[in-house]
Amino acid sequence: MELALFYIVILLANIIQGITGFAGTILAMPFSLKLVGMDTAVPVLNALGLLSGIYVFAGNYRHVDKKELLRVAAVMIPTLLIGMWIRRRLAGSPRLLYVILGVLAIVIGIMGLVSTLGGRSSETGENGPQKASPGASAEIPQFLLLAAAGLVHGMFVCGGPLLIGYLTGRIKEKTAFRATISTVWIFLNGIMLITQIAAGQWNMQLLKVQLISVPFLLAGMFLGGLLYKRMSQRVFMIITYVLLLIAGATLFFK
Numbered sequence: 001m002e003l004a005l006f007y008i009v010i011l012l013a014n015i016i017q018g019i020t021g022f023a024g025t026i027l028a029m030p031f032s033l034k035l036v037g038m039d040t041a042v043p044v045l046n047a048l049g050l051l052s053g054i055y056v057f058a059g060n061y062r063h064v065d066k067k068e069l070l071r072v073a074a075v076m077i078p079t080l081l082i083g084m085w086i087r088r089r090l091a092g093s094p095r096l097l098y099v100i101l102g103v104l105a106i107v108i109g110i111m112g113l114v115s116t117l118g119g120r121s122s123e124t125g126e127n128g129p130q131k132a133s134p135g136a137s138a139e140i141p142q143f144l145l146l147a148a149a150g151l152v153h154g155m156f157v158c159g160g161p162l163l164i165g166y167l168t169g170r171i172k173e174k175t176a177f178r179a180t181i182s183t184v185w186i187f188l189n190g191i192m193l194i195t196q197i198a199a200g201q202w203n204m205q206l207l208k209v210q211l212i213s214v215p216f217l218l219a220g221m222f223l224g225g226l227l228y229k230r231m232s233q234r235v236f237m238i239i240t241y242v243l244l245l246i247a248g249a250t251l252f253f254k
Contacts, residue, residue: 003209008254010048011037011216016243017052018224019236025049025142026158027240030098030105036209038094042087043201044210046157046192049215053185055221060179068170072163074183076150077145080188083154084195098251101156105248108161112241116234142166153188 009031017024025045032041057064090097146166153159163181171177196202227236 006032006035006041006209007213007216010045010203010213011220014052014217014220014223015227016236016240017222019228019231019240023161023244024052024220025160026105026108026156027243027247028100029158030251033098033101034239034250038087038097038133039092039180039201040206040209042157043193043206043241044213046189046196047210048213049157049185050189050193051214051217052221053189055181056182057186060175060182063173063175063179065171065176065180068167069180072146072166073181075146076153076159076163076184076188077191079147079150080154080159080191083151085154086151087155097155101158102251104152104156104158104249105244105251109241109244109248110175112161112244113238115235116241133235136189149194150188154158154192157189157192159188 009028013024013028016027025048028045029041032045035041036044087097145162149159149162149166151159152162160181163184167177167181171180
């Protein structure tokens with residue numbers, strides 16, 4: 001029963017991903033942790049993120065902003081590895097990890113609601129970033145945001161909202177934005193997948209769960225793309241952030 005609900009979570013989260021252009025993994029992760037646990041949720045959602053990154057990259061690779069890609073990789077790869085190390089160190093304290101992710105989801109949900117309801121929705125992904133933030137004066141905050149994105153991604157495969165917060169101030173053109181962020185996921189999720197395999201985290205049962213989850217990912221992205229063309233994105237942004245608040249709150253009762 002838990003696995004069936006896990007696949008439904010993947011489907012619904014990727015419908016939201018297809019509509020809003022982000023939040024699929026961080027929306028899926030809290031519910032997935034409660035349904036199948038961290039040892040299944042993290043590797044499976046990581047691999048799905050890798051697949052979705054390859055899907056977008058394949059059609060947009062010529063538009064990758066190589067300068068920003070190198071900058072992101074230089075900061076996020078080291079902090080990604082630190083995040084993975086922290087998660088391993090806290091593996092014996094899953095309750096603490098759930099609380100950390102719960103707080104993160106709630107903070108992002110509140111900030112997103114404030115921004116969206118205030119008319120400053122930072123629509124990304126399909127729409128691209130809306131405006132650039134200040135230049136040199138914002139370098140240190142942007143660096144810290146990027147470092148935090150790597151850390152969170154290493155711990156929970158949920159660095160997307162933070163990375164989007166960074167890239168919206170760096171890349172204005174929507175195709176370059178999508179191509180670059182998708183390439184980032186290929187690198188980061190690929191590193192995580194290799195380390196998971198090397199650590200012996202993958203087995204036949206996990207591989208079976210992974211293979212079954214792929215059609216749910218593809219169906220979610222397809223349905224999300226259809227809904228994106230027909231319905232108000234602002235409404236779905238609000239729904240997404242409300243769901244993030246609920247998802248984050250559930251982790252406090254694990």
